[in-house]
Amino acid sequence: MMPATERRSRLRFGDLLGLGSHGLKAHPMRAALSALGIAIGIAAMIAVIGISTSSEALVREKLASLGTNMLTASAGTDFFGEDAKLPPDAVERVRRIDGVETASWIATLDKVNVYRNAAVDPGATGGLTVVVGENALLDATSSKLIRGSRLNAATERYPAVVLGERAAQKLGIRDVGSSVWIGGNQFTVVGILDRSPLAPELDSAAIIGPDIAMELFDFDGSPTTIYERSDDALVADVRDLLPGAINPESPNEVKVSRPSDALAAKNTVDQAFTGLLVGVGSIALLVGGIGVANTMVISVLERRREIGMRRSLGATRRHIRSQFLVEAMLLAAYGGLVGTVIGWLITALVARANGWIVAIPPLVLVAGVVVTVVVGAVAGVLPAIRAARTSPTTALSG
Amino acid sequence: MTEPIIELHGVTRSYGSPPTVALAGVDLRVERGEMLAIVGPSGSGKSTMLNLMGTLDRASSGDIRIAGEDTTTLTDAELSGLRAYTIGFVFQQFHLADGVTAVENVATGLLYTGVPLAERRRRAAVALERVGLGHRLGHRPSELSGGERQRVAIARAVVGEPPLLLADEPTGSLDTRSGAAVVEILHELNRSGTTVVVITHDVELAARLPRRVSIRDGRIELDQHDRTLEVA
Ligand SMILES: Nc1ncnc2c1ncn2[C@@H]1O[C@H](COP(=O)(O)OP(=O)(O)OP(=O)(O)O)[C@@H](O)[C@H]1O
Numbered sequence A: 001m002m003p004a005t006e007r008r009s010r011l012r013f014g015d016l017l018g019l020g021s022h023g024l025k026a027h028p029m030r031a032a033l034s035a036l037g038i039a040i041g042i043a044a045m046i047a048v049i050g051i052s053t054s055s056e057a058l059v060r061e062k063l064a065s066l067g068t069n070m071l072t073a074s075a076g077t078d079f080f081g082e083d084a085k086l087p088p089d090a091v092e093r094v095r096r097i098d099g100v101e102t103a104s105w106i107a108t109l110d111k112v113n114v115y116r117n118a119a120v121d122p123g124a125t126g127g128l129t130v131v132v133g134e135n136a137l138l139d140a141t142s143s144k145l146i147r148g149s150r151l152n153a154a155t156e157r158y159p160a161v162v163l164g165e166r167a168a169q170k171l172g173i174r175d176v177g178s179s180v181w182i183g184g185n186q187f188t189v190v191g192i193l194d195r196s197p198l199a200p201e202l203d204s205a206a207i208i209g210p211d212i213a214m215e216l217f218d219f220d221g222s223p224t225t226i227y228e229r230s231d232d233a234l235v236a237d238v239r240d241l242l243p244g245a246i247n248p249e250s251p252n253e254v255k256v257s258r259p260s261d262a263l264a265a266k267n268t269v270d271q272a273f274t275g276l277l278v279g280v281g282s283i284a285l286l287v288g289g290i291g292v293a294n295t296m297v298i299s300v301l302e303r304r305r306e307i308g309m310r311r312s313l314g315a316t317r318r319h320i321r322s323q324f325l326v327e328a329m330l331l332a333a334y335g336g337l338v339g340t341v342i343g344w345l346i347t348a349l350v351a352r353a354n355g356w357i358v359a360i361p362p363l364v365l366v367a368g369v370v371v372t373v374v375v376g377a378v379a380g381v382l383p384a385i386r387a388a389r390t391s392p393t394t395a396l397s398g
Numbered sequence B: 001m002t003e004p005i006i007e008l009h010g011v012t013r014s015y016g017s018p019p020t021v022a023l024a025g026v027d028l029r030v031e032r033g034e035m036l037a038i039v040g041p042s043g044s045g046k047s048t049m050l051n052l053m054g055t056l057d058r059a060s061s062g063d064i065r066i067a068g069e070d071t072t073t074l075t076d077a078e079l080s081g082l083r084a085y086t087i088g089f090v091f092q093q094f095h096l097a098d099g100v101t102a103v104e105n106v107a108t109g110l111l112y113t114g115v116p117l118a119e120r121r122r123r124a125a126v127a128l129e130r131v132g133l134g135h136r137l138g139h140r141p142s143e144l145s146g147g148e149r150q151r152v153a154i155a156r157a158v159v160g161e162p163p164l165l166l167a168d169e170p171t172g173s174l175d176t177r178s179g180a181a182v183v184e185i186l187h188e189l190n191r192s193g194t195t196v197v198v199i200t201h202d203v204e205l206a207a208r209l210p211r212r213v214s215i216r217d218g219r220i221e222l223d224q225h226d227r228t229l230e231v232a
């Protein structure tokens, strides 16, 4: 016969998992209740992360279609605090900068306003502006038409106007062919723009061509804002060169911004809200862990006879410890799985209500379950050690 | 094989402080293939001695050798290995798992030897045949009589074919007829080579065994051999 030291007790891993699922099978209701806290905790965490990543995904997607390579340069204020104007030949110089792909401009006409018709009170401008712009403007700002066509070489010369999305709405214009009243002249609407996220100033603008602006309103050709797109890799270089190219005499007066940055910042989920939910989630997870520990302590007390019997059949202390540890981990993982599904559903609901696509990184879902398994392991340690210390003789005689 | 399966030398076991002595210096030698009864009044230390032989408990002093192994020097894992392969236990209260079938209960007897599940079930069915319960494989303990439950417990103890079977009042909660069936199974196991140690209050049962060890106040009072009843 082999010496005992060579005939060790062995427990297969599959059998260990089977033993660990005892609690779930024998007391499903108790398992559900004790896993509830963990489910709530992990659901809150997943929902927070899911909502914020889904909203960011939307912004990313929007930016991808709009491009992040657009810079806007505007005339700041001069030395005396007056609104500065940009030199008329600035756009030409911008186009010559290395890496610049397209450039365009607008000029705001300060003293000219747009109305539905001649009968409207001149004070009721509705916050709308009249700007001068040319053909290439819509390309540079990624603005899309929802109706009609853009100003082209032909229509630029005539009293034709393209309205921004908000401007059309304020003026009550639904389709092209209508006329509006600009600076005492009747203009025909040839196009209506969609919302313009990278150049929001266009939303409330009525855009007319340079030639007609010179003819009717003495427009001097000086732009107020220049839009420019460059090679993605060269955006930073172009940004440095822009002020000098636009206004060589006083580059300091030129203000350059990158609208895509502002857009990204505006759309990130409120930090305080996120912090609050993460806090609630952690507390629920902690309470859930205590719930699992409590269930395990009760389970160990109830099953002393079983523990003693297993010891007499050859289970080592480590086998008993592992059995109860695995049971706690499976219990928590069960809560984690349910919680992850609930968290995903909450995210899907919120995303649907906001018109986002659901974008939860798969790693987050995996991490959710892993975290709960760790919580279960921590909660199960003390009950498992207690189970392993149970004296087989007293357990079997009682 | 020359070494005895059980060897106790000056074994004592005392509980608490001030110590109450349950076993006060016991010497006992059991050869392989023997069948013996341990008898004595309640509280005399019978269960204490059986638990020490079964390595479920450790002696306060003295040496215990099981199948040649000095148990005082073995670790918990090594003692557990001894219980998994060498020792089978039967208790008065059966200690079966309520929720699972007879086959599953018996298969648990092989769980800690690392035998795969299908093989455990196969051997469990064979063990149940051996105790006359081949027709009760799928029954749960609640669907079995007391005698049948104890036979399931015996099948679980011997499914791994341990050389040593320790039984603590196996017929204690059975009626005469079921008790007799259980005793017959123990004899049968002994005839096929298993060393059987039975604690019993049943005088008739004890009288039919070739050796009776009487205990009183934690000491061996009498160790009777009856040559005529020994297995050839
Ligand atoms: N865990 C324990 N703690 C304290 N004392 C104990 C413990 N186990 C047994 N004893 C004591 O040891 C003595 C022997 O007990 P044991 O269980 O061995 O008796 P027994 O001969 O099996 O009796 P019975 O026939 O009633 O089963 C008794 O006095 C008992 O009170």
Ligand SMILES: [Mg+2]
Binding pocket: B046, B047, B048, B168
């Ligand atoms: Mg006893």
